[in-house]
Amino acid sequence: MRPTSRGIGLAAGALVLLAAGLRFGYVELAVLGAAGLLAAVWAVLFVAWRPTLALTRVADPDRVPRGEPSTMILTLRNAARRRSATLAASDSCGGRPVTVPPLRLRAGRDTTVTYPVPTHRRGRIAVGPLRVTRADPLGLVRFAQAHGDPVTVWVHPRILPLSAIPAGVTRSMDGRSDTVPQGSITFDTLREYVIGDDLRRVHWRSTARMGELMVREQLDTSLPRLVVLLDDRAASHTPLTDGMSASFEAACEAAASVVAAAAREDLPVTLHLVSGVSEEGFSPLDALTAAEPQAASEETFRTATTRLRQQKLGDTLIFLTGPGGRADLGQLATVRTAYPLQVSVVLGGTGRAHPSGWSGGMLVLNAEDGDTFAAEWNGAAG
Incomplete structure (x- = not known):
């Protein structure tokens, strides 16, 4: 909770007026000073109440080619049963502040706001946390609090249409190249047995040495890589x-x-x-x-x-x-x-x-x- 420059000025002026009124017997000055101090105290009490918020953040989609649209969806729930609140908020998007529409939070209800994520540059964009600000109507005291964990939006490079790719010097069994007459399957590595594996691929020597079923992983060397x-x-x-x-x-x-x-x-x-x-x-x-x-x-x-x-x-x-x-x-x-x-x-x-x-x-x-x-x-x- 921090007083604004207006709040500091009002509190200082109220103290001066109250002290001058009491010192020199000017009732009007004392009343003005007391009213200013009461306004400052009321502002503190107003901001001291803060709604309990639950925030859900979803990027739709969270992976997108450069230049394609992505939307950040924020859903906030006001856990208070009776009191509503209107809050100002801003989000952090790639280290830059993004203004979020005013949040009108009804008691016990969900409020959803959306805004576009800038995707004009390739890279990882960290979005969040949401910074919610509550202030009194006179603007004397302001309180800001971060809500929710940040999420990452992945802006991929553009994918350009390519009509073909090199087929290499080997041949896949569906006929991509004709350098060799047939494809071939060869041993690649060993791995643990999982349900559904062909028992004919079990490597019994490794199984006996390691104490658990090990199967051979095959590789089609005829497929261009x-x-x-x-x-x-x-x-x-x-x-x-x-x-x-x-x-x-x-x-x-x-x-x-x-x-x-x-x-x-x-x-x-x-x-x-x-x-x-x-x-x-x-x-x-x-x-x-x-x-x-x-x-x-x-x-x-x-x-x-x-x-x-x-x-x-x-x-x-x-x-x-x-x-x-x-x-x-x-x-x-x-x-x-x-x-x-x-x-x-x-x-x-x-x-x-x-x-x-x-x-x-x-x-x-x-x-x-x-x-x-x-x-x-x-x-x-x-």
């Missing part, structure tokens, strides 16, 4: 403008589009960042939402390519970078044996200076932004 490598080094991208790098935002959109296209075709795809920064348990779209340009040394890209070569995560490598990463395209030749098909996309530059085409055994696409990337990609696929 895509690896998307996003260059998140700050030096590879255009400088920040209003907190964003245009080429990095375009690279995130390109990565999200490739991942979505692979999922649509039921192809395995993994996302990796050059910096090696990873968020455990995140989906690829959530990881792209949280990605930010990182300050990295010259050895960071070399370390990333070494890691890809050693782990051999797929057969098709799609590298997404900015204008500053063009000089590193030659290093991708070191992973050619592990990833025979390579596509490099340089975003943020102009296609006039560097036209798209095959270079050094890889397909290099040049695009100014996400929309240009989709056009270049679809043109190459056609």
Whole structure:
């Protein structure tokens, strides 16, 4: 509870009037001073009563592509049985205050208010807590209190329409490529038995050693596997403008589009960042939402390519970078044996200076932004 500047001025003036009236015998001044003090005391008592509020916060939806609408729904319940209250409130949305319509809380009733969440920028937006303010009608005393836990709205990169994706050099059994005559199933890993597993896949030697049923997990090596490598080094991208790098935002959109296209075709795809920064348990779209340009040394890209070569995560490598990463395209030749098909996309530059085409055994696409990337990609696929 805090007095306002008006409240402080009124209380100070009332004390002066009351003291002067009593000191010099002016009844009128004493009455005015006493009235001012009574108003201040009444304001304190008025604000001292605070309704007991229960807040429920829902983001609809809580994951949305950049530019698509998302709505925050606040439901407040006044637990008081008899007294209603009208409160002013503001919410915190991405660290910025958002004015909420006045809350008219009837006793024992729910009140629902909504407001749009700004989704014009990719990223994680923390929304909340709700700051409820109660003041007396004269504006002498104000009390503010936070209610509810914050929630996170994930603004994903835009997903651009891609007509096709590289099929790699292997063949899935539904005929995506014809490099090999048949698909093949091979051992991948061991895991604990769960109800419904085929008992023919039980690995009895491991079961005897570990004391519980272990089954073999199989992998279809004939299915093309895509690896998307996003260059998140700050030096590879255009400088920040209003907190964003245009080429990095375009690279995130390109990565999200490739991942979505692979999922649509039921192809395995993994996302990796050059910096090696990873968020455990995140989906690829959530990881792209949280990605930010990182300050990295010259050895960071070399370390990333070494890691890809050693782990051999797929057969098709799609590298997404900015204008500053063009000089590193030659290093991708070191992973050619592990990833025979390579596509490099340089975003943020102009296609006039560097036209798209095959270079050094890889397909290099040049695009100014996400929309240009989709056009270049679809043109190459056609």
